[in-house]
Amino acid sequence: DVKVTQSSRYLVKRTGEKVFLECVQDMDHENMFWYRQDPGLGLRLIYFSYDVKMKEKGDIPEGYSVSREKKERFSLILESASTNQTSMYLCASSFSGVGNIQYFGAGTRLSVL
């Protein structure tokens, strides 16, 4: 079974803190993704990586950065957390190619106080 593991299920941080969300996949997938999920807005893509050290901005990259130093690991970084970044964050991975399935982690619920 494909496994996508997010390091924390719940996080509470303070405004202005630097926050790291970690994601690891065990299926040698080329692609990895970070989404945020908010009620009434569905899932919105923050960043996407198609290879080690490669990244593309998604629909809402402002206030976020990412790092992919190894194929299996993709980190989302909030440089200076703000209250409007309180959300559920979902990581996913997939093989390259049209129609390939994305596999999701269980999510990290981040609260910024």
Added chain:
Amino acid sequence: GDSVTQMEGPVTLSEEAFLTINCTYTATGYPSLFWYVQYPGEGLQLLLKATKADDKGSNKGFEATYRKETTSFHLEKGSVQVSDSAVYFCALNYGNNRLAFGKGNQVVVIP
């Protein structure tokens, strides 16, 4: 750009009722279409997919048919169970392996 629209609002129905969730899409090419399901406290998981026009995806009693003429991919199940209570997302594949998701529909099945 490419996008997906799901019907508004939660869906509440009784056990053994028929479920339909509408999904329409806008796309410049011929995307693959997906339904994902999110059970409480979990991430999303693939429910079914279709990769070309007239394909029917099916899984766990759910079905959806890729209709190019109506740009739709409606999800149906003939007899729902309490365990089908979840949030359902329609999605399409575009660009470089990306997915565009609808806003999701909360389905609540009452015993």
